Amino acid sequence: MASFDIVNKIDVQEVDNAINNTLKEINTRYDFRGLHTEVEFHKKENRIHLVAAESMKLEAVKDMLIKNFIKRNISPKVLDFKEPQGTSQGHLKMDVQLKEGIDKETAKKITKEIKGLKLKVQPQIQDDQVRVTGKKIDELQAVIKHLKAKDMGVPLQFVNLK
Template structure:
């Protein structure tokens, strides 16, 4: 029986490239000259840490990071920015957690949307992904089109079409 998986996967290398491009832009901008600015990608923790001299510069670096995410075809929705914190040196810091996988609530919304189409397919939640099976590939492709038109809290990728 044909099936496919709905997942939210991140490409760590592309995130690393976006962070490096952001650092390169910060180093060439005149308004950042002489100011302490850091953007660091912690691969193991799925987190990006940003440190800047003041809150205006922090916001500018955040905007640059999002711009470079978009340029590298990464969805900025995967970034979940925390609260801004002050540091001992007078700088400000923020951490952005990178969301990977589909949480339970979003998976339930996806299943509800699929069932609302009234197509002969069976969605099933499996850990951090949703598997959709059906008898016709056309029905599965229609489900993909419906889900692409909807907005969810995480970006969706459709993989393993069999």
Template sequence: MPSFDIVSEVDIQEVDNAVNNTVKEVDTRYDFRGIETTIDLNKKDRTISLVTGDEMKVKAVRDMLITHFTRRKVDSRVLEFGEYEPTSKGQLKQLIKLKEGISKEDAKKVTKIIKDSKLKVQPSIQDNQIRVTGKKLDDLQAVISLVRDCDVDLPFQFVNMKK
């Protein structure tokens, strides 16, 4: 029986490239001259740590990160921006988490959308992914377009298509 998996994954190498490109841009920008700015990617914890001068600089770096993520074809919806925190040196710190995997609530929303579509497919939640099985490939392709258009704020990938 044909099936595929709906996942939400992040290519950490592309994230690393986007962060490195952002660091290079910060180093060359005139408005960041004389202001110590650090952007660190923790691959293990899947977080980006940002420390810079003031709120305006934080917003500028945030915009640069989103731009570089888009250029590297990484969906910027994976970025979850935390609150600003003051540091002891008078700077601002922000922790940015990379969202990966589909939460239980989002998985329930997606399976409900699939079931409400009345297509002859069977979605099932497995850890942080959703497996969809059906008899016809056309039904599975209809599910893919349906999930792409749904209002869940996650980037989805469709993998392991088995015929």
């Protein structure tokens, strides 16, 4: 029996590199000179904390972050931007949660999509991943091709093809 796993993993080092590139870009941009701007990465909580002087600067930091994630081959779909809030100094802050793993609803959506293909494969939800098993590797590759064409709301990686 051949199988593969569908996962959503984030390379923490690449996220760190993207954030460092964003900070470098903020330091070199003329329109950010003299303004309070922060970008902090909390690895333990998979969270990025943004602080900017005004809403336009916060949007610019957000755009820079997305651009640097794309440059680093990290899908911007992993970024879950929360609502901006005011701080006591009159700045705006925003938390960005990094989505890692496949939640239950998305996993059910993936298994429904696979079963809809009418191939002889069996999808199984295992914690935050989906394992697909089948007798023929060609059928498994057809599932991968089909899922790559679909938008599931999270970036999917296909690993452990055996």
